[in-house]
Amino acid sequence: MPVNGIFGTTVDLLGKTLDLRVKRQGLIAANLANAETPNYTPTDLKFEDELKSALKKGGKPATTHPRHIPLKGASARLEVVTGQVVEVPDKAPSADGNGVELESEMGKMAENQIMYNASVQLLTKKFEMMKQAIRGSI
Numbered sequence: 452m453p454v455n456g457i458f459g460t461t462v463d464l465l466g467k468t469l470d471l472r473v474k475r476q477g478l479i480a481a482n483l484a485n486a487e488t489p490n491y492t493p494t495d496l497k498f499e500d501e502l503k504s505a506l507k508k509g510g511k512p513a514t515t516h517p518r519h520i521p522l523k524g525a526s527a528r529l530e531v532v533t534g535q536v537v538e539v540p541d542k543a544p545s546a547d548g549n550g551v552e553l554e555s556e557m558g559k560m561a562e563n564q565i566m567y568n569a570s571v572q573l574l575t576k577k578f579e580m581m582k583q584a585i586r587g588s589i
Contacts, residue, residue, distance in 0.1 A: 460506065460529070465574045467529045471498045472567040474534060479560045482551050490548035493541070493556065498534030505529050 475496040482493040505528040541550035 461577060462574065463529050464502070464506065465570050465577070467502065467532055468570045469567065471496065471532070471534050472563055472570065475563050476560065476567070478536065479556055479563060482556050483553070483560070486549065486551045486553055488549060491551060492538045493551045494536050495539045495559070496534040497537055498532060501532045501534060502529070505532050
């Protein structure tokens with residue numbers, strides 16, 4: 452049985468989610484760092500819809516290059532999910548054209564951190580269950 456069969460899609464999904472959350476945290480941190488930079492437009496990472504579509508069955512096998520051999524399954528489709536960096540201008544930019552709203556960015560950062568921690572906890576639980584199954588204590 453291949454290792455993928457043991458873990459299923461859950462471990463791959465949680466791993467990809469962690470990677471994307473780290474990337475999003477970096478963008479939010481950059482927004483906060485540029486809170487006083489004239490004409491700066493904040494950015495964010497949108498990836499939830501891309502993850503959902505990668506998990507749907509019957510999707511086309513994913514490749515990153517036309518000459519690559521396509522892998523099959525949701526795990527392969529998750530590999531190519533990178534998210535989309537989008538500009539998120541504030542509805543009322545400051546006088547110098549800066550679109551960063553500190554309260555909004557801090558809220559996004561806190562939410563992203565909570566979601567990251569939840570993913571880590573789920574991944575930890577998954578491996579703890581696997582360890583218990585190996586030891587025979589389940």
